[in-house]
Amino acid sequence: MSRLDTQDVTWLVVGGAPRSGTTALGAALNQSTDVALLHEYSSKVLFDSLNILFSEELRMRTQPDFDRYSHLFPIRDRDEKIIAQAVFRAVFKKDARFIGTKFPGHHAWPQPAYPEWLGFKEIHITRNPFDVVLSMVKKDHSQGVKPADVENALYWWINAWNHTIDRAAADDFLNVFYDSLVVDHAEWHRKITDFLGEIGDFSLGEFRSTSSVVPSIKYGQANMSEYLPLIECVAKQEDWLAGAIAAYQNRQKIGFPLLDGQEIDLRRGSSGWRYIDSGFYSAEDGGAWTCGRQSELLFTLDGEYSGSISLSFDIVWAAEVHERGRDVVISLNSKTVFHSVVSLGSRNGAGTTLSIFVPDFEWKARSTVSLKLQVVEPVNPRREGLGDDNRELGIMIRKISLSKL
Template structure:
């Protein structure tokens, strides 16, 4: 990786799934005279506070004599950079080129609007899911871990992976593989240093490989063997790094494991949030509205299967106007299996179920399936004069089900 020219001051985020090594990497980078990273401090909180600091300027600019007094108050264009630097100088005792936060799961929190004078860099650390899930359970509730606890831990690992894949190739983003970092300090020191414009005064020597026992034995030692197949749906414990390196280069996302006979339920409080990739508004009581034109859910099959399936999409509402429904298509891994205009009329709210026969699919563990739903003509009620709802709506989906029809 070649060194690049970056802005004078940058907001640096060190993120990744919890228990992936963010604390150790943040501490290593804080050794540098040019880095000052808060510990798990929300970026949005800081920048919202700065906005509040300069809110009086906005109010007072409306007064006729503002020019006489602007030297007596904080002015955003003049002072925001200096105030930001002063905060980090007060905390860390140094003037750093990279200010920011070490924050696992940062990508899943509300994001701020960054000032124009501030550049941005994100270092994301990815560790194998077997170690991450076990570490999360040890930290929180190992001896009382439930199926839900394990599923939540795995979900947050998958969510972090998919974020990294979505940012792969961006000039301001660097993904670091923990499992490689612990054996190649020098190589990753160069990559991280180059990514940060030639930074050199930090050390990665604290990263050491500590687990030499295979995952199956470690999970057995902790009484968690029953949960290992869930993780093995998405990853091989004996070849994870090689697979992950190839998958990251190919920008392959991962879907949460879907058991046979299990629905993807998009109503509030159900399991749909684990499977949504993009394009749905937050779940409501009756389901989730499609957002704009393209939506998708991802899942990883529990078992290998080749043969026909029945795909059902349970629809609660359709955004209709003058009796016209929405033109939609349904695809599996990019292949269209349904296309029609969907209309409910007086049944809106009581809904309908689309039953779609798919002659043949191939499902495999560790191979993500993408279900895409495209709305070709979303409707915005506010723009159409139908109400205050300013969202681009298509259909509200309650559930999606995939049922095998063969025995292959």
């Protein structure tokens, strides 16, 4: 029996990229007597606050008269569920079976440890990137648009999309396509009702059909036409929804655009984090350490190309033990292009450049490239008695570049 079958109260998250319709969907669901969603309230903040209530319980349990006085202070097993439900009852004036939060970008925030008595479900809403980016920029940067504003807006849309791909197969996850919902309320009402378990007392009538004006005209009216090519690296203006549905069904992630001649700079304060999908520690001044056995970067190259390329890695550190470097495997779209021991020796900290010739490489428009680095045996300095650092380290990378030959 799954957790979903055993809990009578479920934490419900309505998420998605900012400006994707999360507020409207949250408001629609809050019409139900069975749903109570806070407005952009961090899940972790709420459950961390509950944990504070029970911190004294641990101390009191060490006292010999604990059982005698336990009815006079909060006890987690007895009271946590009741207190959590009371918070939502106080705010919403109803006893809801689904409690939670409407929070765009929720997946990218620190996550709590959910109590065992609480189920979990997530509804994610995905809107086309042209409207999302335009809406984000117009809302937050009405006094003047800079390239970084558009790039950040596009990044958060891509980040949200990739989250849907990671979660797509989960029983507790539902992805809603905004561009479909606004024209077919009944179908999405049915899907949401089925997902939540026959909850139907809500309406999606506030969702209105979006403008039929094509993105090129919208961006021209907003004096933002120069930014269209960046978004078109990852999405088609025409019939975006059909392509997105197919990509979702095929579990296709999207990489941030990497324009011709552009480097992926992984140092602190640089923009290389936009390309990291998994497996890197937080950037430092020198670069970013790989985390664990496998690290992956995703990027989308503009245009089309078929031929030879050169991959260049600016490596600053290698986690060496007894003067032995790390066994590293590098693959490009699952094809191994490098396998050797990376050892810097006396150059550790000063760095070196690793150049890899790839004789036969092809990409098509709007196709995502996966760059994976596998460190066969990462080093944990604390475990090896080399210091207090408890991370699983492989190599630290400053920059990565790709060049056509």
